[in-house]
Amino acid sequence: MPDQFRINTVRAFVEAIAMPFQCTSTSPRVPPLVKFGKLHVPVAQTAAIYRQPTDRTRARQGRLEGPLVAVQVRPKTKFQDEDGKPLEAMVRLDMVREIGGLLQIAQERRRSGREVRSGEGQWWTTKLRWGGGSGYDADTDIDTDGEAKATELASVAGEAASDGLVTGDLGVPDKVEKKPKIMARALPWKELRCGRGYWDPKIDYGAIGKDRSSLSDVVFMVSSLNHHISIVKLTVHDAYTDSLVAGTSLEDLPKPTLQRSQWFDLFDSQQRVQTLRGVWGVMAYLTRDSVAGAR
Structure with a gap:
């Protein structure tokens, strides 16, 4: 199957489940990156599910809230050699792609209320340029x-x-x-016009569905290989995400935990129903009403 056909199929399947929850899926409008201190590592992201604002004016402006769930469709198909033995390097590399996408979503959800202007307080926006001359x-x-x-x-x-x-x-x-x-x-x-950086100006970042009484965030991803779909769940502590962004030590912090569902075959009608129920359950959990301080 051509890559674009597979991407469109998975996105249409997921978006049809997200629409009843007032959500939509969109491709990344800024490069998806994971920040490790001063290092920005690009990661694979096919799309992400965001919540549409209830205010009509903001909705017409194209603003979105979230993200809620990441969607990652990978074209890799070979994980075994000719003898049927697993290729450990390919398996680990594919797992790194998934973890990188999950951490990227976790960092975006952690941005709630922390938006800053690009270049604010930096030397290139506060000091005279061109050798201190008056310029043009x-x-x-x-x-x-x-x-x-x-x-x-x-x-x-x-x-x-x-x-x-x-x-x-x-x-x-x-x-x-x-x-x-x-x-x-x-x-x-x-005036110095800084770039918009790695923050989408039309997205109101926030950890939708997170329990405010908890110090950990639960991040979900719909992962797809070939004609199969798996739901991946990463539980990451807020301090762990902050340390990744700041580039500080992670030794004494709680380590993230990763869980995965089975791989559901989209060619099997029964497994398609199970996949729908799984993604529906994730959306229902993240968009639940305010209970125990959840938002």
């Missing part, structure tokens, strides 16, 4: 060529009217208005 003077950037052409056109039209060559209203104003200053080229010199 934006006030001198005026479209003189456009103004001259407009003046020339008005004078030619006036001469034609006086010679009787043209009759009627020429639509030439008595006074040629000056065009506004072109600031598009000047603004980068007047």
